Amino acid sequence: MSKTYPDARAALEGVLFDGMTIAAGGFGLCGIPELLINAIRDAGTKDITIASNNCGVDDFGLGILLKTRQIRKMISSYVGENAEFMRQYLSGELELEFNPQGTLAERMRAGGAGIPGFYTATGVGTVIAEGKDHKDFNGRTYILETGIVADLSIVKAWKADPSGNLVFRKTARNFNAPAATCGKICVAEVEEIVPLGSLDPDHIHLPGIYVHRLIQGPHEKRIEQRTVRKKESV
Amino acid sequence: MPWDRNQMAARAAQELQDGWYVNLGIGIPTLVSNYIPEGVNVTLQSENGMLGMGPFPFEGEEDADLINAGKQTITELPQTAYFDSAQSFAMIRGGKIAMAILGAMEVSEAGDLANWMIPGKLVKGMGGAMDLVAGVGRVVVVMDHTNKAGESKVLKACTLPLTGKAVVNRIISNLGVLDVVPGGLKIVELADGVTEAELRAATEATLVN
Numbered sequence: 001m002s003k004t005y006p007d008a009r010a011a012l013e014g015v016l017f018d019g020m021t022i023a024a025g026g027f028g029l030c031g032i033p034e035l036l037i038n039a040i041r042d043a044g045t046k047d048i049t050i051a052s053n054n055c056g057v058d059d060f061g062l063g064i065l066l067k068t069r070q071i072r073k074m075i076s077s078y079v080g081e082n083a084e085f086m087r088q089y090l091s092g093e094l095e096l097e098f099n100p101q102g103t104l105a106e107r108m109r110a111g112g113a114g115i116p117g118f119y120t121a122t123g124v125g126t127v128i129a130e131g132k133d134h135k136d137f138n139g140r141t142y143i144l145e146t147g148i149v150a151d152l153s154i155v156k157a158w159k160a161d162p163s164g165n166l167v168f169r170k171t172a173r174n175f176n177a178p179a180a181t182c183g184k185i186c187v188a189e190v191e192e193i194v195p196l197g198s199l200d201p202d203h204i205h206l207p208g209i210y211v212h213r214l215i216q217g218p219h220e221k222r223i224e225q226r227t228v229r230k231k232e233s234v
Numbered sequence: 235m236p237w238d239r240n241q242m243a244a245r246a247a248q249e250l251q252d253g254w255y256v257n258l259g260i261g262i263p264t265l266v267s268n269y270i271p272e273g274v275n276v277t278l279q280s281e282n283g284m285l286g287m288g289p290f291p292f293e294g295e296e297d298a299d300l301i302n303a304g305k306q307t308i309t310e311l312p313q314t315a316y317f318d319s320a321q322s323f324a325m326i327r328g329g330k331i332a333m334a335i336l337g338a339m340e341v342s343e344a345g346d347l348a349n350w351m352i353p354g355k356l357v358k359g360m361g362g363a364m365d366l367v368a369g370v371g372r373v374v375v376v377m378d379h380t381n382k383a384g385e386s387k388v389l390k391a392c393t394l395p396l397t398g399k400a401v402v403n404r405i406i407s408n409l410g411v412l413d414v415v416p417g418g419l420k421i422v423e424l425a426d427g428v429t430e431a432e433l434r435a436a437t438e439a440t441l442v443n
Contacts, residue, residue, distance in 0.1 A: 027282040027319070028305040030298065053319070078359035081305070086357055096357075101281065102323025102365030109320040120327060121368040125346075125399030128364065158299075170316055172299040174283050177318035205318075221298035227306040228293045 003164045003214045004193060008039035011187050011213045015152055016045040019072075023108055023150035023183050024052035024062060025176030028081070029224045031168070032061045033154040035189045035217050040154075041068055051075040051108065051148055053101060053175050055085045060222055066094070075148075077101035081224065100128060103145050105178050110147035112181025112210070117146045153183025156219070157206070160190040161199050164208030173205060180210045187213040236379075236408040237425045244269040246335050246376050246406050250276050257281060257326070257366055259336035260304040262376045266335055277313065279331055281362040283322050286314035303362065323362070327369040334366040338377040338402075340392040343439035345402040345414035347375060348394035360397055367398035379407035379436045386438040388412070388419065409433045418442040 005011035022040075026032030037056075040048075041064050048071050055074055056063035065071050066084050073095035079085045088094035099107065100122045110118050119142035123129050133144035155176040158169035166188060168176060180186045193216045237245065243265035250256060250270055257279045258266050267289075270276060278287040280302045287302060288309035296307040325331060340348040347367060350360040367373050380386055388405065404422070405412045410433050411423040418440030424433060434441060 027303075028301065030282070030301050030305070076359060078361040080358035089357060090354070098359055100360050100364035101319070101362035102327055102369075105319035105323050106327075122327065122365045124368065126364065126396045128360075168316075168318075170297065170299040170310070171280070171283050171301055173316055173318045175319045178320040223296060223298045223307060224301070224305040225307065226296055227290045227308070228296060229290045231292050 002162060003208070003212060004162055005213055005215050007217070008035040008189065008215055009042065011215045012036065012039050012043060015185050015187070016040065016043050018045060019047045020045065020151040021049040021051070023148060023153045023179040024050055025155035025174065025179040026052065026054070026061065027171070027174035028054050029056065029061050029222050031156050031172030031174050031176055032056065033156040033189050034061065034219055035215065036154040036187055037062060037064055041065055041070065044070070046070055047072040049073040049075065051104065051150060051179070053077050053104060055079060055082050057082055057224065058084050073097065075099055075104065077104055098128070105175060107145055107148040108175070108178035108182040111149040112178065115147050117144050119144055148182050150183045151185070153179050153186040155180045155186065155188050157188055157190045159192050159194055159199065160188060160211070160214050161194055161196050161208070162214070163196060164188065164211030164214055165199055165204045166190070166206040166208070166211060167199060167203065168205050177206050180206055185212050186210055187215070189215050189217065191219055192216055235427045238408070240265060241425070242376050242406055242408060245411065246374060247271060249333065249335070249374050249404070250274050251332070252276070254332040255279055255285065255330060257331050257334045257370065259334065259363070261337045263335040263337060264304060279325070280308070281322050281326065281366070283317050283319055284314060286311045288314070323365050326362070326365050329369060329371060331370040333372040333374060334370040335374045335376060336363060336366065338375045338387070340387050340389055340394050341375055341377065341402055341405055342389050342392045343414070343418040345400045346392045347373070347397045347402050348392040349397050351395055353395065363397050367401035372403050373401050374404045374406060375402050376406045379409045379433070386436055388436070389438045390440065409436055415442060
């Protein structure tokens with residue numbers, strides 16, 4: 001059975017529904033599943049809960065789904081670069097569950113690994129710990145965090161083979177690996193699907209068992225903060 | 235004269251020890267990498283999934299797939315390794331990172347840190363800061379001693395939502411260096427030309443000898 005689909009719309013056929021939970025890869029605008037996000041906008045799915053470190057910017061990435069009001073709730077660690085996000089949150093239109101970044105990553109990893117909860121010292125003594133089970137281990141206090149299992153994962157990788165084995169590139173790996181594992185269905189978009197056997201099995205970052213559907217396509221890969229240095233004259 | 239941003243970063247760089255893995259926060263802490271003393275080899279961790287963070291790229295060589303935690307384009311080094319976010323915070327939570335240098339909105343005399351939100355006004359999020367302060371070996375905060383109105387940001391107790399409780403080891407402000415010790419804060423060093431009386435006047439927290 002081939003995992004390869006012709007485009008993002010086809011790859012999302014039958015897996016979207018109102019009120020669903022989606023785990024998305026990406027950090028800022030780096031390594032975001034931009035093709036799948038656009039297809040979810042076109043599908044018009046509503047009341048979505050999205051677990052993603054950030055929510056894009058106003059006109060790119062997950063910010064697009066904020067603009068169309070398709071998102072009911074975000075589970076994120078940082079929203080600083082998105083004015084519309086802050087506006088919808090402060091006006092009460094958007095629900096926001098702040099998760100520390102490492103807690104969010106581990107919640108996804110745990111959910112994908114069949115671990116329903118784990119204890120962490122992150123957030124102890126802060127609002128994050130309110131209402132959560134506290135337990136001491138070796139004289140230190142930890143709080144209980146739960147694994148995330150999403151209805152759907154959407155991730156972006158650099159290359160894939162038709163069996164769904166994924167290779168990421170540089171810091172674009174970020175949340176894509178843990179997010180991919182925690183979805184009941186995972187759809188991955190890549191820049192290139194290469195023939196079976198052309199990826200070194202020792203160099204696979206995420207085994208294809210986690211990936212159910214696959215598309216390739218051109219990516220805009222927008223840069224959020226372009227910082228450079230001048231070449232010193234010789 | 236109080237220290238400026240670059241002087242604070244240069245002072246913070248003196249905290250680095252050879253062989254350490256270090257995480258630098260956004261803002262002034264990022265500038266610390268410009269002042270790493272000669273002969274001191276540190277590996278910079280970027281919590282979005284990289285060890286061995288290099289300088290900004292030359293113009294035209296930016297790579298959208300290669301950014302730091304502040305979303306700025308950067309470069310890799312010969313010793314660079316990439317990994318995913320779960321792995322990144324496993325090494326942070328697991329105590330493998332020797333030190334984090336972070337910015338702050340407020341710090342208390344007990345070492346409490348607030349740097350992620352101002353209720354009703356500014357909602358940014360904690361990013362990786364809560365994980366860092368709970369997981370790394372040592373936390374150094376770089377901050378202005380007072381706000382624009384001249385009010386102390388070095389307090390008896392933080393007024394803003396906390397990033398971590400009793401997590402800060404050392405404060406490097408524009409007025410000097412203070413350590414969190416039992417009973418309050420201890421003055422370690424004064425910025426060039428700043429008197430102890432000036433630092434005391436700008437500090438609400440209890441100062442102990």
